[in-house]
Amino acid sequence: MAPPQGSRAPLEFGGPLGAAALLLLLPATMFHLLLVARSGPARLLGPPPYLPGPEALWSPRALLLWLAWLGLQAALYLLPARKVAEGQELKDKSRLRYPINGFQALMLTALLVGLGVSAGLPLGALPEMLLPLAFAATLTAFIFSLFLYVKALLAPASALAPGGNSGNPIYDFFLGRELNPRICFFDFKYFCELRPGLIGWVLINLALLVQEAELRGSPSLAMWLVNGFQLLYVGDALWHEEAVLTTMDIIHDGFGFMLAFGDLAWVPFTYSLQAQFLLYHPQALGLPMASVICLINATGYYIFRGANSQKNTFRKNPSDPRVADLETIATATGRQLLVSGWWGMVRHPNYLGDLIMALAWSLPCGVSHLLPYFYLLYFTALLVHREARDERQCQQKYGLAWHEYCRRVPYRIVPYIY
Ligand SMILES: NC(=O)C1=CN([C@@H]2O[C@H](COP(=O)(O)OP(=O)(O)OC[C@H]3O[C@@H](n4cnc5c(N)ncnc54)[C@H](OP(=O)(O)O)[C@@H]3O)[C@@H](O)[C@H]2O)C=CC1
Numbered sequence: 001m002a003p004p005q006g007s008r009a010p011l012e013f014g015g016p017l018g019a020a021a022l023l024l025l026l027p028a029t030m031f032h033l034l035l036v037a038r039s040g041p042a043r044l045l046g047p048p049p050y051l052p053g054p055e056a057l058w059s060p061r062a063l064l065l066w067l068a069w070l071g072l073q074a075a076l077y078l079l080p081a082r083k084v085a086e087g088q089e090l091k092d093k094s095r096l097r098y099p100i101n102g103f104q105a106l107m108l109t110a111l112l113v114g115l116g117v118s119a120g121l122p123l124g125a126l127p128e129m130l131l132p133l134a135f136a137a138t139l140t141a142f143i144f145s146l147f148l149y150v151k152a153l154l155a156p157a158s159a160l161a162p163g164g165n166s167g168n169p170i171y172d173f174f175l176g177r178e179l180n181p182r183i184c185f186f187d188f189k190y191f192c193e194l195r196p197g198l199i200g201w202v203l204i205n206l207a208l209l210v211q212e213a214e215l216r217g218s219p220s221l222a223m224w225l226v227n228g229f230q231l232l233y234v235g236d237a238l239w240h241e242e243a244v245l246t247t248m249d250i251i252h253d254g255f256g257f258m259l260a261f262g263d264l265a266w267v268p269f270t271y272s273l274q275a276q277f278l279l280y281h282p283q284a285l286g287l288p289m290a291s292v293i294c295l296i297n298a299t300g301y302y303i304f305r306g307a308n309s310q311k312n313t314f315r316k317n318p319s320d321p322r323v324a325d326l327e328t329i330a331t332a333t334g335r336q337l338l339v340s341g342w343w344g345m346v347r348h349p350n351y352l353g354d355l356i357m358a359l360a361w362s363l364p365c366g367v368s369h370l371l372p373y374f375y376l377l378y379f380t381a382l383l384v385h386r387e388a389r390d391e392r393q394c395q396q397k398y399g400l401a402w403h404e405y406c407r408r409v410p411y412r413i414v415p416y417i418y
């Protein structure tokens with residue numbers, strides 16, 4: 001059994017108490033949002049319209065459907081991949097290998113859903129099952145996180161994450177102990193981060209669009225925009241799948257309840273909130289306003305993609321002609337930091353682009369309700385917190401060079417503001 005490691009790593013999320021609170025608060029928030037989105041007043045800050053009884057949450061059919069979805073995505077993950085990528089170097093100097101077939105999984109899922117619909121599959125009935133499906137996903141996340149916690153007890157010390165090994169079971173269960181839990185080639189964290197939740201999110205959006213068409217004759221322009229923007233975001237993530245290997249979640253965070261619940265339940269059931277809201281609260285959106293919103297989304301996407309691609313290209317090969325002319329700072333680790341281009345504008349240009357897109361996803365829902373702006377509010381808090389965590393890690397990793405970078409690029413996310 002591996003001894004607890006990293007016990008001196010500073011505790012995050014308010015330590016064990018904070019983690020215990022989040023274990024309850026996160027699922028409660030998700031169910032609150034699901035209930036409020038379909039209620040008339042749709043008040044984000046008001047009480048839920050009713051408290052669902054066990055019969056509204058528990059459905060063997062929904063559980064079966066959810067397990068079948070996970071099974072389908074796992075089977076698609078195991079299909080031959082166009083490429084196998086290597087991850088970052090680990091503590092023991094080894095590198096893990098990852099299949100790059102996420103976009104293929106998205107396409108095959110679309111094909112299967114298309115075939116299902118033409119054979120009579122009632123996709124428009126899915127929105128009625130969101131509550132029991134979310135319950136099944138939450139249950140799965142709890143059980144799966146328990147499995148991950150136990151599995152980590154048998155893992156060698158070198159396989160453990162820097163955080164998540166405090167010795168406090170609740171905290172470690174929440175944060176995740178093992179960095180890259182796997183069975184053979186099947187990497188649980190990498191699979192969950194990009195497949196069932198992200199693809200599930202766009203499928204739920206599509207089902208909401210189909211139900212709107214069934215109810216009102218055709219989908220509204222607002223619904224088309226939300227579906228289109230979020231499909232672009234998910235398609236982009238899967239097209240650039242390899243880039244996820246350099247994100248904080250894969251490199252630094254253990255795999256525990258936070259990510260398991262986040263990936264499997266939170267993403268599909270709360271990120272589809274705008275489409276859920278639109279189904280029950282139709283919005284009239286004119287073409288001029290729709291064009292402005294498209295422009296906002298395109299600007300956000302341009303910054304998000306430009307920044308992420310620039311960093312990934314640079315990390316893979318600093319002499320790549322696309323980044324070779326950029327100014328850099330040398331660090332004691334041998335790695336360099338970009339100090340011009342996107343990364344010379346603010347220290348997290350990719351977060352800025354992501355936030356601008358988040359705004360564009362909410363605007364089609366109008367300004368009469370706060371609820372569709374939940375994603376923007378939550379995401380701002382998540383990214384501000386994430387930026388602070390990354391800042392601490394970079395300070396540790398790069399020391400003086402990081403200070404120099406912060407001096408040269410003083411703003412974190414929004415130029416001249418933050
Ligand atoms: N939709 C959602 O719910 C979420 C989306 N995201 C998105 O995921 C993406 C990845 O985010 P995340 O993993 O948090 O962070 P980043 O992709 O920004 O990665 C941060 C790392 O980048 C490297 N880095 C920082 N500054 C520089 C520089 N100047 N030059 C070169 N490398 C630098 C450092 O790692 P090193 O030096 O070791 O390479 C640092 O640890 C973002 O676009 C974010 O918006 C994130 C969370 C949730």
Ligand SMILES: CC(C)CCC[C@@H](C)[C@H]1CC=C2C3=C(CC[C@@]21C)[C@@]1(C)CC[C@H](O)C(C)(C)[C@@H]1CC3
Nearest residue numbers: 026193194236237244247249258261262263266267
């Ligand atoms: C439930 C908690 C409050 C927090 C859970 C956070 C997770 C939902 C997010 C942590 C990092 C994420 C990323 C994406 C989705 C959300 C989670 C899992 C991402 C896959 C979205 C698509 C992007 O293009 C990306 C850059 C690949 C993202 C990577 C981080």
